Amino acid sequence: MTKKTNSKLPSRGFLGLTIIDLYILKRYLATFAAMLLMFIPIGIIIDVSEKINKMIANEIPLIEIAIYYYHFTIYFANSLFPIFLFLSIIWFTSKLANNTEIIAILSSGISFTRFLRPYIIGASIISVFVLIMGFYVVPKSSEGFNYFRYTYLKGGGKQAMMGNNTDVYRQINANEFIYVNSFNTDSKVAFNFVLERFEKDKLVSKITASRIKWNPKDSTYTMYDYSKRTVGAINDKIEKETEKVAKFSFDLEDLTPVVYIAETLSLNKLIDFIDKQKKRGSSDINVYMVVLYKKFSVPISAFILTIIAVSVSAMKRRGGMGMNLTIGIAIAFGYVFFDKIFGTIAEKSTFSPFLAVWFPNMFFGVLAIFLLRNAKR
Structure with missing residues (x-):
């Protein structure tokens, strides 16, 4: 009778990470960064092509345009962060699966849950980064981004900005x-x-x-x-x-x-602003609450989307990486769709802002558990 052993890869360095853990973590962060660097210029090019006529007609100074695209980069990356993260994990995990690297790792006695450790560490690093950015950096970029649009590009100009x-x-x-x-x-x-x-x-x-x-x-x-x-x-x-x-x-x-006032406030100022608006019986309180709750829900989505992406792409499929990317894109855009739809419902009705903001995470969190259990088998 053979004795079943629980093999573990030897510990290497910080947090007990092995060489394979560090390899996966490095690929996780590097692919996410590469995805940002690849899609942000595309977003800028598309934005320039749409707005170049108005920029020329309004004789906007080059320095103003440069500042706008600095804010645009941060605003754009923050808005589409879930999609970039999800697709980057699908991409490099599918490559690992196609190269049978995942099979080799799991065959060594490493459980699928243990295999997820570097992914969870990577999601933690990105979540903290996104959380801090959402508290302090994104509000300033949101103000600069929206001010430029409403001042120079919108039909109503500053009148439109003022709602x-x-x-x-x-x-x-x-x-x-x-x-x-x-x-x-x-x-x-x-x-x-x-x-x-x-x-x-x-x-x-x-x-x-x-x-x-x-x-x-x-x-x-x-x-x-x-x-x-x-x-x-x-x-x-x-x-x-x-x-x-x-x-x-x-x-x-x-x-x-200003129609976008809540987006331009840092966390402390936003909380004070909401408290003041509640006392005054503001009719826009749901709009402000949605902005506040999203500051916390978006970073949490990194963990949920990471688990879903690994569970979907860790298996070799007949369609290869293309099939994994197709499934990944469908899930990523489904997440964004739920996020936008329920956010709008909360802003325009009496629907709970908390439930509206957190529903996509709850729904896809259940999906992540289901896919993870299926992947373990």
Whole structure:
């Protein structure tokens, strides 16, 4: 009777990784980097071909275009990160399978779960990188990317960037409401300003101004053609001044309804912004919550997509690498489809943003478990 042994490859270096582990990890990271370097220039070329006429017509300075494509690179890579990661794993794992390297590894007594270790380590490295980028770097690039598009390329220009920039109405706390007819982002001036204060559903005071300008040096506002009406029990009190400087509890962003504001905020600022908008009863709160939850869900997808990709491509198929890539592309675009559809549903309805953002990970997480069990057999 032969005694069954559980063979293990000898440990080598950091985290007990073997030479084969380091080989797979190196291929994992290198192929992912190569996939980015291959597809990002293609994305830039396509974007340039679509926008070159508007760039020439608007006489956009070359420095502005260069800055735009710096932000475009980061924004584009972050948006399509799941597809790039998935296809890169499918690609190099299929090559390992076609060269019978995976069969040799598993034949040595290494379990399929142990074989996954370098993949999981690679997914951890990329997840941490994507998480940090999503917290601090991507928001700045999102701001630069969207500002360029709305300023120079969109049909409505800066008017489109501001969304519905006429008749902006905001509740800034439980008792106060502000209104401006429009806001100029360059001069930081709002027109036809109104501030109303209520107590027990009754108007207490109303401030109006033909213009109100933000003063960044001391965080004050200068109002022109200022008028304040204080409602009294018998007579109202009217106060008028040609120009008046004052401090208010609302922020400049309350006058600037930028359609992509949540995407441009770092994690801490986004959390504070959402907390403030919740207190004010903002109708766009679901949009902001979707952005927040995606900062955490996208890095987690690296693990799920890694397991699916390895499970699909570790077996030699009759169609070879082409069949694996076909299956991989279908799954990757299915993930992106679910992500976009449920995100849009949450933004446009009362559907839970948390469930909408995490549903693709939950669905494909179950798929990953199923495929992993099948691959082990």
